[in-house]
Amino acid sequence: MADLKTTVFHDLHRELGAKMVPFAGYDMPVQYPMGVLKEHLHTRSDAGLFDVSHMGQVILRPRSGRVEDAALALESLVPVDVLGLPPGRQRYAMFTNDAGGIEDDLMVANRGDHLFVVVNASRKEVDVAHMQARLSDRVEVVPVTDRALLALQGPKAEAALEALVPGVQAMTFMDVAVLPWKGVDLWISRSGYTGEDGYEISVPNADAVAFARALLAQPGVAPIGLGARDSLRLEAGMCLYGHDIDEATSPVEANLTWAIQKARRSGGARAGGFPGAGRILGELTNGAPRRRVGLRPEGRAPMREGTVIFAGPEGGQPIGTITSGGFGPSIEGPMAMAYLPSNLTEGATVWAEVRGKRLPAVIAPMPFQPTSYKR
Amino acid sequence: MVMKYTEEHEWLRVDGDVVVVGITEHAAEQLGDVVFVELPEVETQVAKGDDCAVIESVKAASDILAPIDGEIVAINEKLVDNPALVNEDPLGAAWFFKMKVDDLSVLDSYMDEDAYKDLIG
Numbered sequence: 001m002a003d004l005k006t007t008v009f010h011d012l013h014r015e016l017g018a019k020m021v022p023f024a025g026y027d028m029p030v031q032y033p034m035g036v037l038k039e040h041l042h043t044r045s046d047a048g049l050f051d052v053s054h055m056g057q058v059i060l061r062p063r064s065g066r067v068e069d070a071a072l073a074l075e076s077l078v079p080v081d082v083l084g085l086p087p088g089r090q091r092y093a094m095f096t097n098d099a100g101g102i103e104d105d106l107m108v109a110n111r112g113d114h115l116f117v118v119v120n121a122s123r124k125e126v127d128v129a130h131m132q133a134r135l136s137d138r139v140e141v142v143p144v145t146d147r148a149l150l151a152l153q154g155p156k157a158e159a160a161l162e163a164l165v166p167g168v169q170a171m172t173f174m175d176v177a178v179l180p181w182k183g184v185d186l187w188i189s190r191s192g193y194t195g196e197d198g199y200e201i202s203v204p205n206a207d208a209v210a211f212a213r214a215l216l217a218q219p220g221v222a223p224i225g226l227g228a229r230d231s232l233r234l235e236a237g238m239c240l241y242g243h244d245i246d247e248a249t250s251p252v253e254a255n256l257t258w259a260i261q262k263a264r265r266s267g268g269a270r271a272g273g274f275p276g277a278g279r280i281l282g283e284l285t286n287g288a289p290r291r292r293v294g295l296r297p298e299g300r301a302p303m304r305e306g307t308v309i310f311a312g313p314e315g316g317q318p319i320g321t322i323t324s325g326g327f328g329p330s331i332e333g334p335m336a337m338a339y340l341p342s343n344l345t346e347g348a349t350v351w352a353e354v355r356g357k358r359l360p361a362v363i364a365p366m367p368f369q370p371t372s373y374k375r
Numbered sequence: 376m377v378m379k380y381t382e383e384h385e386w387l388r389v390d391g392d393v394v395v396v397g398i399t400e401h402a403a404e405q406l407g408d409v410v411f412v413e414l415p416e417v418e419t420q421v422a423k424g425d426d427c428a429v430i431e432s433v434k435a436a437s438d439i440l441a442p443i444d445g446e447i448v449a450i451n452e453k454l455v456d457n458p459a460l461v462n463e464d465p466l467g468a469a470w471f472f473k474m475k476v477d478d479l480s481v482l483d484s485y486m487d488e489d490a491y492k493d494l495i496g
Contacts, residue, residue, distance in 0.1 A: 036433040037408035227407075231433060300411050300455075302431050327410040327433055334411075355429065 007053035008148045008205045009212060016223050024121035026054040029225040036227035040329040043194055043232055044369075047154035048224035049215055056124025057144035057202055060115040060135065070115045073138040074108065077131070079251060079274045081261035085110045090174045090189050092259050093117075094251055095130065100276030100283070101247040102254065103130065105239060109176040109189060116176070116187065118149070118200070120241045147187075148208035152215060153198030153224075153232075155372070160218035161188075161199055164211075168199060173373040181211060193229065195236025195371040234335060235328045237294060237366025243305060244292060244323040244337050250276070252283035253339065255292045260284065287342055290320065294366035295336040295350070299359055302327050302334040303352045309338055310351045313358050319344075322352065328368055335368045336361070379482050380491035381442050386466065387482060390473070393448055394482070397470040398430070398439065398461065401495045406432040409461040414450040414472060421447060421474070428471050430461065442485075445476035 004027040018029035062070035071082040080093040090109040104123040109116045119127045131141045162169045171190040187202035307322040325336030351358040379387040384402035388395045411431035421441035428439035460469040
């Protein structure tokens with residue numbers, strides 16, 4: 001435990017009664033006294049405040065001074081239209097590898113004269129090294145180490161943040177803005193990892209705890225741990241890197257084709273030109289043999305990560321594996337994601353082996369819980 | 376009624392000629408919100424240490440082991456319909472099953488309340 005890193009909120013977590021666990025090399029709150037289930041429901045009914053400071057914040061500053069050059073440089077690493085991303089907007093992307101797999105997923109924002117990316121905690125060193133190695137001729141890759149990151153999610157997030165930072169109300173889903181709080185610049189995006197409306201807010205370390213306390217003092221805002229963060233994102237059908245997507249899964253297999261805009265597809269203005277383009281463009285045209293799908297178990301028993309799936313109630317070879325699974329507090333039942341052969345479509349029944357017994361589950365659309373973004 | 380405790384954080388209560396089995400408050404708290412309970416079938420013969428029930432919280436799945444040799448004579452169906460009862464009333468309404476055992480004296484080897492409190496600190 002001695003080697004675990006901490007975020008600037010470590011003392012605050014303890015003060016709030018958090019149960020701390022190691023996560024991606026950090027000592028992080030898995031839950032507060034409210035407990036995972038109530039924290040989950042509170043985020044959907046009110047607002048939840050999450051410490052996500054373990055994630056990697058990185059600035060990509062174009063050496064030419066033109067943000068278009070940073071966008072074009074980053075496009076060499078992601079199958080995403082970054083050049084077409086207007087100033088003040090953010091979009092989802094993924095770093096691909098030469099085999100067409102996913103090295104990490106990330107958010108990229110156009111901040112006018114530079115790009116700002118947020119990457120997963122477990123991958124940030126790898127991602128920064130990757131960007132430095134591949135982009136440094138055109139872009140200065142600057143890890144942001146003096147800022148914390150908070151997510152404020154749920155129907156009461158807007159009122160809570162607007163009370164402290166006038167102007168956030170006018171933002172829509174995936175907008176980014178720099179707005180002041182007590183003279184401090186906050187880097188704000190209207191986005192999150194719960195399926196709810198909400199914001200992600202980068203705040204200087206020096207001001208972070210005071211800002212978090214000010215948010216917690218707003219009506220309906222409660223601290224939420226990683227446990228509920230996981231069940232919230234799973235209900236929202238979102239991937240967790242290292243589980244639902246990894247080096248071996250392609251964006252097409254992962255059902256993330258919506259994140260690959262026309263400009264980067266075959267026939268597009270800047271088709272290909274990212275690692276693994278051969279496989280990924282081929283799969284966009286011809287389909288992939290397996291796909292990430294949602295599963296709703298028919299009974300109440302949760303089906304966890306690693307559970308093996310079969311086509312029938314007995315015999316046969318495994319056809320796939322669950323990559324995330326658990327209980328959805330808002331949908332009041334179990335839910336899972338799995339990779340299954342693409343010929344199996346929504347409504348098909350498959351069988352998951354749980355404690356030696358095959359239990360039925362139906363391929364279901366995701367998100368499991370409707371999202372409520374402010375478009 | 377005498378309560379006994381196992382190192383697996385189960386409680387055992389002698390009720391006439393049967394032993395009622397549940398999990399302790401400490402166990403329920405450690406597990407977190409319970410969302411699924413699977414119980415053995417009535418009339419199942421179990422040996423000490425057998426997996427005989429499953430309890431799943433939002434975090435993970437755990438097995439409930441048979442604390443002694445015997446026969447399952449009753450199960451608490453309410454837990455299947457309302458797993459949250461395990462968190463609400465672990466020592467009372469949320470009993471898991473009742474067992475018929477040949478020799479109640481085997482319970483003597485289990486911890487009493489003071490010894491269990493020492494175990495969980």
